[in-house]
Amino acid sequence: MKRTTIKDVAEKAGVSTAAVSYVLNGREGKVSEETLAKIHKAIEELNYIPDFSARSLASKRSSLIGVVIPQTENDKRLLLENPFYSDLICGIEAELRQHGYHVLISGVEKGQSYLDLTMQRNLDGAVIMGIYQESFYEELKKVDIPIVLIDSYINDDSFKKIRIDDELGGYLATKHLIEQGHTNIGLVTGMIRKDGVVEKRYLGYKKALSEANLFYDHDLVFEGQVSYEYGLEAGIEIAERHKHLTAVFATSDMMAYGVINGLRQGGLQVPDDISVMGFDDISLSDIFYPKLTTVHQDIKARGLAAARYLIDVLDGKQNLDSGVTLLPISIKERDTVRRIK
Amino acid sequence: MKRTTIKDVAEKAGVSTAAVSYVLNGREGKVSEETLAKIHKAIEELNYIPDFSARSLASKRSSLIGVVIPQTENDKRLLLENPFYSDLICGIEAELRQHGYHVLISGVEKGQSYLDLTMQRNLDGAVIMGIYQESFYEELKKVDIPIVLIDSYINDDSFKKIRIDDELGGYLATKHLIEQGHTNIGLVTGMIRKDGVVEKRYLGYKKALSEANLFYDHDLVFEGQVSYEYGLEAGIEIAERHKHLTAVFATSDMMAYGVINGLRQGGLQVPDDISVMGFDDISLSDIFYPKLTTVHQDIKARGLAAARYLIDVLDGKQNLDSGVTLLPISIKERDTVRRIK
DNA sequence: TTGTAAGCGTTATCAG
DNA sequence: CTGATAACGCTTACAA
Numbered sequence: 001m002k003r004t005t006i007k008d009v010a011e012k013a014g015v016s017t018a019a020v021s022y023v024l025n026g027r028e029g030k031v032s033e034e035t036l037a038k039i040h041k042a043i044e045e046l047n048y049i050p051d052f053s054a055r056s057l058a059s060k061r062s063s064l065i066g067v068v069i070p071q072t073e074n075d076k077r078l079l080l081e082n083p084f085y086s087d088l089i090c091g092i093e094a095e096l097r098q099h100g101y102h103v104l105i106s107g108v109e110k111g112q113s114y115l116d117l118t119m120q121r122n123l124d125g126a127v128i129m130g131i132y133q134e135s136f137y138e139e140l141k142k143v144d145i146p147i148v149l150i151d152s153y154i155n156d157d158s159f160k161k162i163r164i165d166d167e168l169g170g171y172l173a174t175k176h177l178i179e180q181g182h183t184n185i186g187l188v189t190g191m192i193r194k195d196g197v198v199e200k201r202y203l204g205y206k207k208a209l210s211e212a213n214l215f216y217d218h219d220l221v222f223e224g225q226v227s228y229e230y231g232l233e234a235g236i237e238i239a240e241r242h243k244h245l246t247a248v249f250a251t252s253d254m255m256a257y258g259v260i261n262g263l264r265q266g267g268l269q270v271p272d273d274i275s276v277m278g279f280d281d282i283s284l285s286d287i288f289y290p291k292l293t294t295v296h297q298d299i300k301a302r303g304l305a306a307a308r309y310l311i312d313v314l315d316g317k318q319n320l321d322s323g324v325t326l327l328p329i330s331i332k333e334r335d336t337v338r339r340i341k
Numbered sequence: 342m343k344r345t346t347i348k349d350v351a352e353k354a355g356v357s358t359a360a361v362s363y364v365l366n367g368r369e370g371k372v373s374e375e376t377l378a379k380i381h382k383a384i385e386e387l388n389y390i391p392d393f394s395a396r397s398l399a400s401k402r403s404s405l406i407g408v409v410i411p412q413t414e415n416d417k418r419l420l421l422e423n424p425f426y427s428d429l430i431c432g433i434e435a436e437l438r439q440h441g442y443h444v445l446i447s448g449v450e451k452g453q454s455y456l457d458l459t460m461q462r463n464l465d466g467a468v469i470m471g472i473y474q475e476s477f478y479e480e481l482k483k484v485d486i487p488i489v490l491i492d493s494y495i496n497d498d499s500f501k502k503i504r505i506d507d508e509l510g511g512y513l514a515t516k517h518l519i520e521q522g523h524t525n526i527g528l529v530t531g532m533i534r535k536d537g538v539v540e541k542r543y544l545g546y547k548k549a550l551s552e553a554n555l556f557y558d559h560d561l562v563f564e565g566q567v568s569y570e571y572g573l574e575a576g577i578e579i580a581e582r583h584k585h586l587t588a589v590f591a592t593s594d595m596m597a598y599g600v601i602n603g604l605r606q607g608g609l610q611v612p613d614d615i616s617v618m619g620f621d622d623i624s625l626s627d628i629f630y631p632k633l634t635t636v637h638q639d640i641k642a643r644g645l646a647a648a649r650y651l652i653d654v655l656d657g658k659q660n661l662d663s664g665v666t667l668l669p670i671s672i673k674e675r676d677t678v679r680r681i682k
Numbered sequence: 683t684t685g686t687a688a689g690c691g692t693t694a695t696c697a698g
Numbered sequence: 699c700t701g702a703t704a705a706c707g708c709t710t711a712c713a714a
Contacts, residue, residue, distance in 0.1 A: 005707055097447060106438060
């Protein structure tokens with residue numbers, strides 16, 4: 001069947017297409033009560049559905065927001081199995097949809113640019129999760145839309161950053177362990193890259209140690225992928241070869257789960273034999289047993305904040321902001337850290 | 342900066358826009374080697390990026406695939422925290438992206454239609470997860486694009502269905518428990534609605550019971566939300582008031598985790614005091630402890646199959662198919678079921 | 683307040 | 699094989 005167009009509506013209502021367009025776009029001030037009613041009636045009767053492609057072509061606005069999600073290196077699958085990202089998306093999508101925007105999700109191939117997609121689809125805005133090479137951000141700057149960075153510490157005022165204080169988090173976590181009497185504290189972490197979330201957490205760890213006059217031993221830093229699997233590996237190794245450790249700080253909950261299971265595989269019970277602290281407080285923390293003591297951040301709030309920012313800028317309610325919004329964190333005590341001595 | 346258009350490319354290459362368009366769309370047979378080279382060169386030099394809105398407007402093809410995800414009733418958030426759906430999306434997105442399609446995710450408000458979005462965005466195809474009211478499907482039929490249903494048992498040949506045999510799964514799970522010596526088997530399940538996945542699994546449960554000449558006791562069926570929380574609730578109740586049960590079959594892994602934790606809260610250990618069987622084999626099954634015995638299905642493969650189908654139909658490699666593709670399932674024995682007697 | 687009409691960037695038809 | 703050119707459906711000056 002042929003598509004109902006704005007022309008059909010205009011005809012039926014006995015007005016011009018311009019009038020209809022005005023109504024469609026909420027510029028109702030430009031139209032008299034009477035025509036407004038006629039147009040609404042016509043839209044209703046014809047069951048008119050606007051064509052966003054045409055709208056986008058004519059107006060350069062697409063009502064589309066791109067969300068970039070990190071992906072696994074090998075099979076290029078989105079890292080959606082990490083609840084951190086899926087939680088984030090939940091918040092973003094819900095908020096955007098309620099404001100008339102749609103969400104285009106995608107990963108970005110290594111070394112590829114997101115500029116393409118942005119231009120192809122006339123994206124109105126974007127949320128970038130994950131960390132990329134410098135060139136990625138450079139490319140992105142060329143495009144003139146509001147962009148929110150979720151976990152990059154890149155210092156660039158072309159982008160809005162919605163962050164937590166990761167260094168503080170790492171510090172608080174480690175300090176918490178120290179306060180519970182631990183002095184031999186291992187760190188299980190992702191690759192420590194400059195300007196990455198992981199680096200900050202690592203820095204916080206070091207800071208807490210030095211503040212407590214504890215020796216920083218690089219051998220106690222287990223650096224690998226930010227994944228359950230690597231945590232498992234590290235846990236096993238710790239159980240085998242680092243029996244003097246009384247606590248481990250894992251820089252993400254997923255890794256912490258891995259560590260706990262790895263330790264268990266190696267014959268150590270958490271928290272009886274060794275304490276484990278996580279970071280993120282992903283929703284799984286409720287399900288996993290024993291319940292993980294961790295650094296809490298409100299992930300959904302972060303998604304919400306990202307969405308809100310974009311909406312406000314696009315609606316003209318807020319100016320482009322290249323600053324940082326810092327969301328609060330706190331220590332969530334549960335059952336994987338034991339007081340010793 | 343002004344956008345580079347096909348016109349610029351044509352000019353630079355000294356050919357017509359038509360020629361460029363042909364090249365862009367892979368109809369290279371229509372163009373001589375020489376012009377082809379010139380055009381490629383011009384595209385390269387100008388760094389030309391096609392505008393999909395314009396393309397979509399002119400061609401009625403958008404290279405956009407809609408993915409509908411169920412959402413929570415109260416706060417309208419996508420059910421992405423359920424790894425079943427996020428796993429699915431991983432598979433779908435990866436495959437589609439590699440074939441030049443983009444993924445638009447969204448939930449659908451209760452009572453709302455997806456037809457709107459489909460028309461607005463000129464979606465080329467869609468994957469529908471979750472179960473909706475009949476009217477939802479009726480609406481959807483009006484649109485003429487390939488659509489894949491992931492977990493609906495609706496019987497309608499406007500849609501392609503990619504399923505597993507849920508009844509068989511329920512049957513196998515229950516039978517497995519029976520074979521391990523269990524005779525008092527509770528069922529923790531989502532709301533049993535006609536034509537839902539859950540109903541089929543429930544039917545399988547009953548079938549296995551009756552086949553083994555076991556009495557079906559409706560009091561042992563705990564029916565609630567398909568969620569960790571409800572599982573927890575059911576687990577607690579079972580621990581308190583149904584001590585004669587030796588096994589529980591939960592119709593989804595998430596529920597099974599809830600059940601196990603609920604039982605534990607009630608003082609029962611799994612599998613020592615009571616056995617628990619899940620369904621789905623979501624990726625968490627690896628992480629959760631004790632490791633869940635469950636009905637395995639390859640969730641990513643299901644996403645892949647959905648994507649492949651759409652791609653093949655859209656590429657004209659396959660006809661619209663209103664049939665059912667059945668993916669295999671199997672019992673995955675891990676550590677939550679104990680042989681008794 | 684309303685209508686006209688010129689784009690927006692592509693595709694695709696139809697002559698050359 | 700190539701090139702004009704008319705759509706596609708909508709927005710938005712600009713004119714009335």
